[in-house]
Structure formats: structure tokens, C-alpha cells
Amino acid sequence: MTIQRRTLFAGFAAAALLAAPFAATAQELPRNVRMVIGSTSTGGDTYQNSAIVADALAEHLGINIKVDAVGASAAFKALDRDSRGTTLMVFHDQSYLGNLYGVTGYADPFADYNVGPTVAINPGNAYLVPANSPYNTMEDILAAAEAGTRVRVAIQPGGVSEIGFSAMKNAAKLRSPGSEENIVAVNTGGQSDKNQTMWDGLSDVINGSIQGNEQFTQLPADDPKAMKFVWITARAATLEQAPEAGMGGTTRDDMLQFASPVTSVPVDAEGDFTFDKEFFFLFNKDMDPAIAAQIDTALTEIFAKGEIQARQKESFFIPNFLPQADAQQHLGDKRDTYRKVIAEIATGS
Amino acid sequence: MTQVTIDFETSYLVFPTLIACILVLLGGAIVVTRFARIAHCGAYLAQIANRMDRLRFLGALALTLVYFIAMVPVGDVWPNTGMGFLICSIPYVLLTGLLFMHDRGLRQAWPPDRGGADCADGDLVSLYRAFLPYPSLKGAPMDFLANITPLFVLLTVGGTLIGIIFGAIPGMTATMAVAVCLPLTYSLGLENGLALLLGLYVGGISGGLVPAILLGIPGTPSSITTTFDGYPMAKRGEGEKALRIGIVASLVGGIVSLVALYFFAPALADFAIAFSYVEKFLIILFALTVMAALSSDMLMGIFSGFLGIFVSLIGTYSIQKGGNGELRLVPPGTEYWLDSGFSLLPVLIGLFGLAAILEQAEIGVPKGQSRDDVKIGGAKSFSFSIFKGQFTNLIRSSGIGTFVGILPGVGGSAASILAYSNAKTFSSHPETFGKGEPAGIMASEAGNNGLTGGALVPLLSLGIPGDATTALLIGAFTLQGIQVGPLFIGNNPDTWNAMIIAMMLANLAMFAMMYYAIRYFALVVTIPKHILFPIILMMCVIGAYTINYGIMFDVWTLLIFGIFGWVATKIGIEIAPFIIGFILGPSAEIYFVKSVESFGDLTIFFTKSWIAVVLWLLIIGSLAGSVVMARKRPPQPAPHGDL
Incomplete structure (x- = not known):
């Protein structure tokens, strides 16, 4: 009889112990x-x-x-x-x-x-072109679209990768309505796919990142894999908090050259588009x-x-x-x- | 005429429609050529139902169903502790074990005493001695060995051992082993962390051959083709021989790929980027031709392969791979579960693990099979002379594995399938493949271990992982704030050298441990089935649940495909081509659709480059070989994982 009581008591105690975490979940x-x-x-x-x-x-x-x-x-x-x-x-x-x-x-x-x-x-969200591309800046790209040249941009559709592309189209429209039609998406997958479209000659600009693509910008210009940055979408105020040495061979000051306000992709008449x-x-x-x-x-x-x-x-x-x-x-x-x-x-x- | 425009918005329907049309045509051909058999299928199914051991078959299904249903609510009581799994698994394993037993006494339920016959103390000593050649390399004359500390060696060898164990458990994979240990690498530091992860990687890929050969269940997706010849060899008493062949081939594959990685990484990466969507599609197409070669009935086999492709397309057209994120082939009301489709690993272990156990339950789990049916050694012992004349096969398969690893996006499992396909195409006796041909094991294992070094090439030369496991390895670098890209090797020579040494050590440790531990693997087949089967099922559940970090639908996928696999064998659907279609289907879709979307012309598949032409020659050669072979031979049972 005593044993049964003890057993019961032990059972209740164990149940109470096990249930304790859930009682606590209400507040923390x-x-x-x-x-x-x-x-x-x-x-x-x-x-x-x-x-x-x-x-x-x-x-x-x-x-x-x-x-x-x-x-x-x-x-x-x-x-x-x-x-x-x-x-x-x-x-x-x-x-x-x-x-x-x-x-x-x-x-x-x-x-x-x-x-x-x-x-x-x-x-790190960035846009890059091949090292031997005729485009060196976003200004070149928007001007090309305005002049009727088709600019193909490799992105992964439906999110972070596309928002900069949407901003490019918006900027082209602000600059010269109708020219946004010349900025076209090459819809592809992850970073390797975006890089590959560049190397296959299927895109003129790719979405990438400082972390993922910086080393490609340090390759000799005659290397078929070499790239160069044209736009970093982060706010200057954000980049200024990055370490001064930047990343790899690209210093923080170098990065700021590709970000607003030095590189301007207008969002409206008053300011530039930025994306952190x-x-x-x-x-x-x-x-x-x-x-x-x-x-x-x-x-x-x-x-x-x-x-x-x-x-x-x-x-x-x-x-x-x-x-x-x-x-x-x-x-x-x-x-x-x-x-x-x-x-x-x-x-x- | 050859101009085709694919609109991105509707691109998600292109490939499923194409495959559906092919399936309808093949299905029509099957109905026409096998009308009489189909007409009598009712009697055939009734015969199966009458013959079946209903208690064990339906009991196993019912217990599994209850087990899966109970896991979530029980788990919700103790969230994120694993208690739900544990609490449900214990009664499940016990009850399934009792169900499968014939004499249900307590004495019979216990594992039999093996009397030390299989595991003598002397073997432990020899296993220990296997480690002796690898003491600390500290003090070696070369500078780059300065980083090689006893801890580094210990982590590499320990990682390899854990990897082998993960790989050898059906449902567990190298990817899981790396994922589990990834968070440890931050505190270990980069070189030591990488030593552990690379050991796990090499061990995990290699360990998969053990259940593939002994049980007919691929331990990892990349050892699928090892089952085709390894298991038939084991069934005829050549298990030890098959294991030793696989282990030697694994070592060759690992070393060849390591040499390629060390000496040619940047050059190989440059060559890899010459492979656009078109060439990658043709590689997949070539790998798919093995479906025809593996079919015992060509028409049914090809139908099964296309069915596998079709099923693999269920879900969203993945944005991550370049699709538009639209759902297709998902029945209304099932979107919640099927939006990501079926995951490969649960499908694989369902088809090869659960289905095989259900088949055994159907025939009443015959007594005494575990010791007698699958003999580890015996009749024919292993000799290195078996590799005579196989040098080309080994090097070619290792090379294929390495190269598939180098190509980002083609997928790790394609390596062994391609190597196997090639070995069969170029063999002077292709008809023996799938029936226990040692060259098949060599191709498969050299191919999947060749992947290990190959997949590191794009990771370290382009910053792009070559397979799922190296995608995890990139985490070890990023957690340490190290950039991986084309300058990585030049900027980080110490890390690079440490990685090469870790890979070399891991391959040697893998060989030593597995080669000398073969007799311990034998323990697996001496375990009575009423104990082995429930434990395999439980391991399959762990594997299915953890592969995507805790998705319950993956566990249900295991059950769905376990039942499908059992039904499939009854109605003539062949599992081997089905799974190959399932593995390669998503890649085939993305590369085909993107090729047409980008170039707008079907002739591009023939004219893109000289690489495309070479691939077409291989595809035609493989198909022609399969047709000639099919005409020569009488119909035979399909190779699959029946226990």
C-alpha cells in the first residue's frame, strides 16, 4: 500500500516537473x-x-x-x-x-x-557588369536604355534580387518615359546562375553581392570571369559603419563610390533609391x-x-x-x- | 520551325506538359502491348491479397500510421526536445518487433548470442592498429604541415568515423553529418573546423555503400547505383568481396579527385564555366539514358523513369533554381503540404527501405533469413586481381565523379549515376550489370567519392558550392568571415593546404577504418529481422525528419513512397529507373527550359559547342547499347532493394 502511494506520488511529481516548462511559457x-x-x-x-x-x-x-x-x-x-x-x-x-x-x-x-x-x-546587395563591359556606371546603363539599347539584367525574381532591378526600371522611366522597356530581366536562380549568365553572354548586368562577387572584381581584366561593380544599393550611412578596410581588395571608400549619392539611381524627383x-x-x-x-x-x-x-x-x-x-x-x-x-x-x- | 519562345510567366508548365505527353504515349503503348495482362489484373491482385500475411503487413502499416500521427501531438507537449520522437519510437519499435517475430517469447525477442564468432578481440586490436600509421605529423619538414596538430588529425579521423556511421545508417547522409557539426566549427577555428567537416564529408559519402550492399538500401542518395550490383553480390554470398571492391574504388575516387583539386582547381573551374544551360541539360540527358539500361522491361522501365521525372516536378517551379515560383501538378487542397514537392531523401528511403520491409511483412517476415540469405563472406573471397582490366573504369568513373562535382547545379547524385551509365555503355559485357557485376560497384563508388574533391573546385575557385554538402561547408568559411571566391587559394594558402591534407587523411582513414572493419559490418546482417527492421524504420524516420531541418511532411513522404514502392513492384513499375528519373527530373527541367528560354531555338542543343556534340555521341552510344542489349536478353526482374 505504502509502495503504491509512493509510486503515485513519484508519478505526480514527475508529471509536475515535466509540465513545469509549459506553465512558464505564458510569460517568457x-x-x-x-x-x-x-x-x-x-x-x-x-x-x-x-x-x-x-x-x-x-x-x-x-x-x-x-x-x-x-x-x-x-x-x-x-x-x-x-x-x-x-x-x-x-x-x-x-x-x-x-x-x-x-x-x-x-x-x-x-x-x-x-x-x-x-x-x-x-x-552587400550590388550590381555588376563584366570587366570589359562598355558600361562603367549606372549613368551609362540608364543612358544606354534611353538611347534604345537593350540592357539585360540577371536577377532571381520575386524579392531582394529584383528590387534593385525594379528601381533601375523606375529610374529609367523617370529619366525618359518608355526607356524602362529597354531594361529587361534575365530571370535565373542563385548567385552561380547569375554569374553564369554573364559568362555565357546572356546578361549585361547581374545582381550580386559584395561578399560573393568582390574577388571577381580583383581578377585581371583579361580574365573571362572578371567583373566590376556599378552599383551598391546600401545607404551611404550604412556603408560608413563598415570596417574601413572594406572587404578583400575593395575599401570602404571604394564601396562608397558605387553607392548613393555618388552613384545615383533616382527613386523620385527628390532622392535616390537605396536598399539595405x-x-x-x-x-x-x-x-x-x-x-x-x-x-x-x-x-x-x-x-x-x-x-x-x-x-x-x-x-x-x-x-x-x-x-x-x-x-x-x-x-x-x-x-x-x-x-x-x-x-x-x-x-x- | 525550330524557333520556340517560352514566356517566363507560363514556363512552369512547359516541362510538365512535355513529360505528361510522353507518359501518355508510353502508357498507350503499354496498354496496347500488354492488354491481355492488364485485363487479368483483378485476378492477379486478388491472388496477392490471398497470399499475403495480413497480420504482419497490415499491422506494420497500421503501427507506422499511428506512430506518425502520434509524433506531432506528443512532441508538442515537450517542444523542441525530441521527446515526441523518442516517446513514440520506443513502443513502435517494440510493437513492430513483436509483430514481426514468430515465437513471441522474451527469450526470442533478445538478440542471439553470437558467441564471439563475428567479433574477436583480435579484430579490435587490428582496428586499433589501423590508426597507428597516422600519428601526429607535427615536426614534418614542410612548412604547410605547421598547422597539422594532433587535434587536427584527431578531428579529421574522428570526423571520418562519424561520417561513415552517418553514411552507413539508412536515411542519414553526409549532408546531415556536416549540418549537425557546422555550429561547432566556429569555436574550433577554421582549419580544425574544416578538418572535422571534410572528414565527415568523405566518411559520409563512403559509408553509404555498406547498407547499399548488405541490405539493398542506399545509405545516401549517391550510393543508389551501388545497390544495383552490390546487393545481388551480397545475396549470392559475396558481400565481403563487394564491400572491399566498393571501399577500394571509393579510395581511388577520393584520391583521383583530390589530385585534380590540388593541381588543376583553377583550370578546371575555368573549364566548368564553359558549361551553360545547354551542356548541363545534355549531361543530365546522358545520365537519364541509364534508365533504359537498367530496365528489365524496356517499355515499362522507360515509363517508370518518366513517371519519376513527372513526380519530381510536383510543387513549385523553384525560384531559387530560376523558376517563377508557380505551383503545378498539385491536387487542389494539398497545396499546404505539396508546395515544396517531395524531398529526395524520404522518397529514396521510402522506396528502398520501407517498401522492402513491407514486402517482407507481406510474406510474413520469413524466419532465419538474416543469417543465411545475406552472407558477408564465404563462397568467393576478395582479391585485388578483381581490379585487373578495370583501371580505365576506375579512372574514368573517378574523373566523371570529379567533373560532375565541378559543375555547380548538376547535383551530387548524378555523379554515380553517370559513372555507372558510362561503365555500362563501355563494358564488353553490359548484360551482367544490375546482376552483381563488380565493375558496376567500382563505377558507382569511384564516381561518388570522386565527387568529394570535385565539388570543392567551384567552392574554392568560384565561391560556388558543387553539391549540397559543400553548400554547407561554405558556412564554415562565412562563420569565420572568410571570403570564398577566385582569389581564395592565393589569399589563404595555409587554409588551402590544410584542406588538402585533411582530405588526404580523411580518404586514408576512411579506407583503413572501412577495410579493416568489414567484419563488424557483418553484425548488421546477423541481427534478427524483428529487431533490425523496426530500427531501420526508426532511422529512416530520423533521416526523413532531419533532412530539411524538421519538416513533418517529409516523414509522411516516407510512408507514401514506401507504399508506392510496394505497389509499384506488383504492377510492373520499375523502381531503379523511377528513382533515377526522380533524382534528375528537376535539373533536367530547369536546364531544358532555361536553354530554350535563353536561346529560343531547339537547334542550340546540337550546335552550342563541341562539348554538346561529344555529349550527343555519348547519349546515342548509351541508347544504342541499351537497345542492342535488350534484344539479346530475356526479361529479368528489376534490380531493387528487396530484402
Whole structure:
């Protein structure tokens, strides 16, 4: 009889212990958190950024965070299923650009999820031409389109890779209505495909990145793989925060020559188009706001220490922590600007 | 006449439509030529149902169904801890084991005592000695060896061992092994981190041959063609011989590709960029011709291959690969699950693992087969003389593997398929392939290990990974803030040399460990089936679930294709061509559609370059060989993974 009571008691105690983590989930992040990301690559910038933030958060809060590179569609689904804060998502501007471009599987992140704090910027989004190209600047490219020359731009459609292309078309339209028709997309896949279209002579300009393409710009001009930058879409204020040495053989000052205001791609009569690829959290719409607040507080403390910034800069990212409320305002404004650019092209062509 | 315009907006329908038309034509031909057999299919199916061991077959299916259904809700109680899997797996393994047993006593449920016959202490000593030739290289005269510390060697060898284990477990792959260990590399530092990852890579690719030969289940997708000849050899008592052939061929493939990487990386990368969409499509087309060669019934085999292509196209026309992101071939209401289509690994282990176990359940899981049916050694022992006359095959297959690795986007699994296809095309006795031909194992294993060095060429010369695993390796560089591109080798000579040494060590360690550990692999086939099968199923579930970092639909894919694989063999659909079509289908689509989209003229496939002409000659040679062979031989059962 005594044994049975003890057994029962042990059973209840075990159940209470096991249930303890769930009782705690109402107010704060649980002990084991899954951070899903919108990319399937563990070598890409989304994974890098997420890994840096996950490490810092896990250490600061004394919890486990595992980064899972499941891709956008699966990540959104995982986030949909879990409002307890056991699943968080980190992604970048693609999350709303995919929606603006109408890509299958992209809901409106501002309506269907809660946009969380931003953590970093990858300032690397760039456009390049072959080293022996007649085009040396964006001015040359826009002038060629105006003069009736067809300029083929290799992009991966439906997001970050396309937004600069849309801006080019918009700038051509502002400069000379109708000339945007001469800027045409060569729709292809990842970076290797974009590079290959250049080497095959199928494109005149390619979308790329400082990190992925810089070494090609350092090759001798007679090397068939050699390239040169014509445009870096990041804001000058963002690039100025990059290490002075820049990356490889391209210094920060060199980079600034390819960015606004030196390289101008107008977005309207008043200013230039710029695009910083920003990484931020996305939360389930019904997740307890206390958990979001806990993440905000933890990140504020982590960024105040300053160690995470050093690690981000090591990987050529620009630290850019904005608490949730500021991030929502900032990203909402940014989305509205790009929506306008995309709409302008759609109505013009 | 030959001018074709493809609109990007509707490009997602071009290839599926083409394949559907071919399937209709082939299906029509099958109906016409086999009308009598089809008319009697009702009686045939009734016969199967009557003969079946219903308890074991339906019981296994029901338990698997309950297992999969329970996993998510149970997992939700302890999120992100793996408890859902663990809690559901234990009763599943126990109940399935009991179901498969004939005498259900406690004594019979326990693994039999092997009395030390298979695993003597002396073997452990010899295994230990295998490590002795690789002590620390510290103090060696060359400068670049300065980075080679005992830790570096330990990580490489340890990584190789873990990789072999991952590769040898059905469902686990080299990619998974690298993914699991990737986060460790930040704290280990670049050289040591790479040593671990490269060891895992080489070990993972190599380990896949063990279950492919002993169980007929490819341990990794790249060892698919090893099953075609390895498993028939094992079934006739030549398992040890087949394993040793595979291991030697793996070493040759690894070393040849390493030599190519070390001496010719930049030149090979320059050659690789001469391959545009057109040449890449022709390479895939050439690899697809092996479908015809592997078919026991040419018409059904080709139909199965095209069916595999068709099924591989289900889901979105991937934006990441250059598509427009539109859904196709997805039945209404299933978009939520099928938007990304079916993943390769769950399909593969479903077709080769679960389907084979279902077949065994259907016939009542016959007793005593585990020890007697698949003999590890015995009848014919291994001798290096088997490689006599195979030098060309080994070098050619290694070269093909290396070259496929160099071409970004063609896909790792294509390496062994192409090497196998070539070996068969150029063999003087192609009719023996698929029935236990040692040259087939050599081609497959030299091909998939050739991939290891090859896939590093574009990574280190162009900053572009050559296969899924090297795509993970790039993470090790980026986590350390190291740029990978055309200047990498020149700018980072120490890292470059460390990588080469790690690859060399990993290949030698792989050879030593696997060659001397063969008798331990034998333990796999001595495990009673009522224990082995549930554990294989559980491993398949782990593999399916983790391949895309935790997608439950991949586990359901395993079940869907397990049942499909079982049904397919009953109705004459051939699994080998089906899976080859499935593996190569997405690449075939993207390169075909992009070729036409870019050039707008079908003649481009013949006129693009001299490389295209050479590839056409190979395609015609392979097809002609298959037709001649098919005319010579009587129909035979298709090679697949029946246990």
C-alpha cells in the first residue's frame, strides 16, 4: 500500500516537473527554442545572422536556441503552428518583398505575423557588369536604355534580387518615359546562375553581392570571369559603419563610390533609391507580447555590452538593433516605399 | 520551325506538359502491348491479397500510421526536445518487433548470442592498429604541415568515423553529418573546423555503400547505383568481396579527385564555366539514358523513369533554381503540404527501405533469413586481381565523379549515376550489370567519392558550392568571415593546404577504418529481422525528419513512397529507373527550359559547342547499347532493394 502511494506520488511529481516548462511559457521564452529562418542555406547571410543572434540570446537568457534553415515557406508554416514562443523566425526584407511581388507562399508579414526587432544589415546587395563591359556606371546603363539599347539584367525574381532591378526600371522611366522597356530581366536562380549568365553572354548586368562577387572584381581584366561593380544599393550611412578596410581588395571608400549619392539611381524627383538588406524577427500573431518584450529587453542588454557588434562586423554585417516598436515603424515605411516603386513600374509598362 | 519562345510567366508548365505527353504515349503503348495482362489484373491482385500475411503487413502499416500521427501531438507537449520522437519510437519499435517475430517469447525477442564468432578481440586490436600509421605529423619538414596538430588529425579521423556511421545508417547522409557539426566549427577555428567537416564529408559519402550492399538500401542518395550490383553480390554470398571492391574504388575516387583539386582547381573551374544551360541539360540527358539500361522491361522501365521525372516536378517551379515560383501538378487542397514537392531523401528511403520491409511483412517476415540469405563472406573471397582490366573504369568513373562535382547545379547524385551509365555503355559485357557485376560497384563508388574533391573546385575557385554538402561547408568559411571566391587559394594558402591534407587523411582513414572493419559490418546482417527492421524504420524516420531541418511532411513522404514502392513492384513499375528519373527530373527541367528560354531555338542543343556534340555521341552510344542489349536478353526482374 505504502509502495503504491509512493509510486503515485513519484508519478505526480514527475508529471509536475515535466509540465513545469509549459506553465512558464505564458510569460517568457521556453527552455528550448527553435529559430526557423527563411533560407534553406546554412552558408548564407540569413543563417549567419541568425546563428550570431541565437548564440547571444541563448547565452544571455540561459536557454537553448537551435537555428533551423527550413526555408521561407516551411518557416512561415512552423511559425503559424506555434503561438507559445517555442518557434521564432528570423528573415529579411524578402519576407514582405515576396508578398509585394506576389510570390506563392508569401503572406503579408505585417498583417499575418508580428514583426519583431531588427538585428543587422547586410550592406552587400550590388550590381555588376563584366570587366570589359562598355558600361562603367549606372549613368551609362540608364543612358544606354534611353538611347534604345537593350540592357539585360540577371536577377532571381520575386524579392531582394529584383528590387534593385525594379528601381533601375523606375529610374529609367523617370529619366525618359518608355526607356524602362529597354531594361529587361534575365530571370535565373542563385548567385552561380547569375554569374553564369554573364559568362555565357546572356546578361549585361547581374545582381550580386559584395561578399560573393568582390574577388571577381580583383581578377585581371583579361580574365573571362572578371567583373566590376556599378552599383551598391546600401545607404551611404550604412556603408560608413563598415570596417574601413572594406572587404578583400575593395575599401570602404571604394564601396562608397558605387553607392548613393555618388552613384545615383533616382527613386523620385527628390532622392535616390537605396536598399539595405535588414534582418529581423517575426513572431506568431498570437504569441504573448511578454515574450516579445523579453526578447527586446535581452537584445537591448546584449547590444549594450557590444560583443555581438564585433562578431557581426567580423562577418561584414552592420549592427542595427531596433526594438520591436521602432522596427515595425521603420520596416513598414520601407515596405511602403518599395510598394510605390513596384507599382510605378507596373503602371508604366 | 525550330524557333520556340517560352514566356517566363507560363514556363512552369512547359516541362510538365512535355513529360505528361510522353507518359501518355508510353502508357498507350503499354496498354496496347500488354492488354491481355492488364485485363487479368483483378485476378492477379486478388491472388496477392490471398497470399499475403495480413497480420504482419497490415499491422506494420497500421503501427507506422499511428506512430506518425502520434509524433506531432506528443512532441508538442515537450517542444523542441525530441521527446515526441523518442516517446513514440520506443513502443513502435517494440510493437513492430513483436509483430514481426514468430515465437513471441522474451527469450526470442533478445538478440542471439553470437558467441564471439563475428567479433574477436583480435579484430579490435587490428582496428586499433589501423590508426597507428597516422600519428601526429607535427615536426614534418614542410612548412604547410605547421598547422597539422594532433587535434587536427584527431578531428579529421574522428570526423571520418562519424561520417561513415552517418553514411552507413539508412536515411542519414553526409549532408546531415556536416549540418549537425557546422555550429561547432566556429569555436574550433577554421582549419580544425574544416578538418572535422571534410572528414565527415568523405566518411559520409563512403559509408553509404555498406547498407547499399548488405541490405539493398542506399545509405545516401549517391550510393543508389551501388545497390544495383552490390546487393545481388551480397545475396549470392559475396558481400565481403563487394564491400572491399566498393571501399577500394571509393579510395581511388577520393584520391583521383583530390589530385585534380590540388593541381588543376583553377583550370578546371575555368573549364566548368564553359558549361551553360545547354551542356548541363545534355549531361543530365546522358545520365537519364541509364534508365533504359537498367530496365528489365524496356517499355515499362522507360515509363517508370518518366513517371519519376513527372513526380519530381510536383510543387513549385523553384525560384531559387530560376523558376517563377508557380505551383503545378498539385491536387487542389494539398497545396499546404505539396508546395515544396517531395524531398529526395524520404522518397529514396521510402522506396528502398520501407517498401522492402513491407514486402517482407507481406510474406510474413520469413524466419532465419538474416543469417543465411545475406552472407558477408564465404563462397568467393576478395582479391585485388578483381581490379585487373578495370583501371580505365576506375579512372574514368573517378574523373566523371570529379567533373560532375565541378559543375555547380548538376547535383551530387548524378555523379554515380553517370559513372555507372558510362561503365555500362563501355563494358564488353553490359548484360551482367544490375546482376552483381563488380565493375558496376567500382563505377558507382569511384564516381561518388570522386565527387568529394570535385565539388570543392567551384567552392574554392568560384565561391560556388558543387553539391549540397559543400553548400554547407561554405558556412564554415562565412562563420569565420572568410571570403570564398577566385582569389581564395592565393589569399589563404595555409587554409588551402590544410584542406588538402585533411582530405588526404580523411580518404586514408576512411579506407583503413572501412577495410579493416568489414567484419563488424557483418553484425548488421546477423541481427534478427524483428529487431533490425523496426530500427531501420526508426532511422529512416530520423533521416526523413532531419533532412530539411524538421519538416513533418517529409516523414509522411516516407510512408507514401514506401507504399508506392510496394505497389509499384506488383504492377510492373520499375523502381531503379523511377528513382533515377526522380533524382534528375528537376535539373533536367530547369536546364531544358532555361536553354530554350535563353536561346529560343531547339537547334542550340546540337550546335552550342563541341562539348554538346561529344555529349550527343555519348547519349546515342548509351541508347544504342541499351537497345542492342535488350534484344539479346530475356526479361529479368528489376534490380531493387528487396530484402
